[in-house]
Amino acid sequence: MEDLIRIPPERFGEPIEKVIEDILKVGYDYKGRREGGYEGKLDKDLGVVLAITKVREIGDGTVIAGDGAAYHNAIFSALVFKPDLHEILDGEVVEIVEFGAFVRFGPLDGLIHVSQITDDFIIHDKKRGALIGKESNKALEVGDKVRSRVVAVSMNPDKIKESKINLTMRQVGLGKFEWIEESKKKKQEKADKAGKTKKEPEKEKSKGKGKGKKEPKTKTKKDDKKDRKDKKEAEK
DSSP states (O other): OEEEEEEOGGGTTSOHHHHHHHHHHTOEEETTEEESOOTTOEETTTEEEEEEEEEEEEOOOEEOTTTOOEEEEEEEEEEEEOOOTTOEEEEEEEEEETTEEEEEETTEEEEEEGGGTOSSOEEEETTTTEEEETTTOOEEETTOEEEEEEEEEEOOSSOGGGOEEEEEOOSTTOEEHHHHHHHHHHHHHHHHHHHHHHHHHHHHHHHHTTTTOOOOOOOOHHHHHHHHHHHHHHHO
């Protein structure tokens, strides 16, 4: 990122790198406008600036007549967060309302409309503060950890709280963490049961194989002695 940074006269004499870093992070008010203070701001293209990580380059200072401050062009790195369309996000339910649940992930909140929670019909239990499935009885409450997918994004740089992020949980692998684990367990149990059923006919088949055939009898010394005696009698 790049910006023209105003350094006020009262900060002259301080290490310029430190001054510019402070202004970029925290900022200050000057004649009704905000100088710097990037952390926590929302940029329409970049998203929310989480942190200024490094001041990479500082240009020569320029003094404007009647101001007394020095202006430096600065190039810096920042850690930003912007949810992309179709991105999978893990978050926490922070509010339950009649029309859905608000989920927080990092510095932003997204809305999961009641129609996007499950395939079940959802009932709002105001007293309990929960959204409950009519048939499944699955409940979504404040504090629940969920996995959802972004279906719409509309950023408002002027008012971050008015930014709109719509989410859905009506897909395989999405939903409340407990629901996802239950689904995985049922799927595994079904696969194990199918594998067991397949093995049973093969076992029965192997049991019946060779039925009716007698195994050759192993001769003993007594049998050999009897055979020789029978042979002699026959020769007589």
